Structures are given as structure tokens and as C-alpha cells.
Amino acid sequence: MLAGALVGQLSPSALVAFAGGFASHLALDAVPHTEGETLGVAGGGFLRANVLEAGLELAAGVVILGWLVVRCPEADGVLIAVGALAGLVPDLVDQPSERMLGKTFLHPRRLHWTVGHQHWVWGVLTQVAVIGLALWGLWRLAGCG
Numbered sequence: 001m002l003a004g005a006l007v008g009q010l011s012p013s014a015l016v017a018f019a020g021g022f023a024s025h026l027a028l029d030a031v032p033h034t035e036g037e038t039l040g041v042a043g044g045g046f047l048r049a050n051v052l053e054a055g056l057e058l059a060a061g062v063v064i065l066g067w068l069v070v071r072c073p074e075a076d077g078v079l080i081a082v083g084a085l086a087g088l089v090p091d092l093v094d095q096p097s098e099r100m101l102g103k104t105f106l107h108p109r110r111l112h113w114t115v116g117h118q119h120w121v122w123g124v125l126t127q128v129a130v131i132g133l134a135l136w137g138l139w140r141l142a143g144c145g
Helices: 002-010 014-029 049-071 077-101 117-141
Strands: none
Touching (some): 002 077, 049 077, 049 117
């Protein structure tokens, strides 16, 4: 979401923001990262742990981006929102489709790199690095710092 927002802020138009936000999700899925199954929290009902965690991440992202758009003079709220939402599209499509149909459409397995349990620290560190770089880039490009 934050990487997509950064791409949106960099974009000259909503179409480029959408395409770039979407592409950022696919590119970052190829980077080693941690997901629910890494920590053994996948499975269960609709309100399983990884869905709740994704909801918390979404809420935090909305709060952060909302603050940024309101407080930073050069933040382009529309492009940031388009990029951020486009970055969520693969999960918004594939999470329900995997649950209901048993397959994904926007997450090519060969390109998706979820680390195993023994490497969970590396997966978390890559995610922290991406979040940090995206926030730093947004902060700078939006004229906050």
C-alpha cells in the first residue's frame, strides 16, 4: 500500500499511478517477505489471524496516508490514493478467489517469494525496509521534510 502510494505521488497521472501501484505489488511479491503461513497463522475461518493482521495494516496505512495528505503541502491526495489502492488490488482479488475457488489470478507462484518459518526474521526485515523507504520517499516528495 505505501509503495503504491509512493509510486502514485511520483506519477504524472492517475492511469500511471494505477499501473505503477499495481506493478509495485507484483514486484514486491518477488522480494522475500513474511506472510501468515510463515508464522503458522494461515487457515481458519474468515476472521483468521492473517486477515485481521491485513486489516490492521490497512487501517494504519490509511491513517498514515491521510495524515500525509492533510499535512504535507505537495502531497497529491488523488494520485497517492490511486497508487495505494492499485497496490492492494492483487490481494483484494486473490484473497477471496483463493478462499472460494482455490486459485489465484494475480499472484504468479513462480514470482511470489514468501519465506519459510526458519527465515521469518529476513521476511520481516525486508518488509520493514520497504515500509521505511516508502515513508521516507513520501515524506520528501510530499514536501514534509
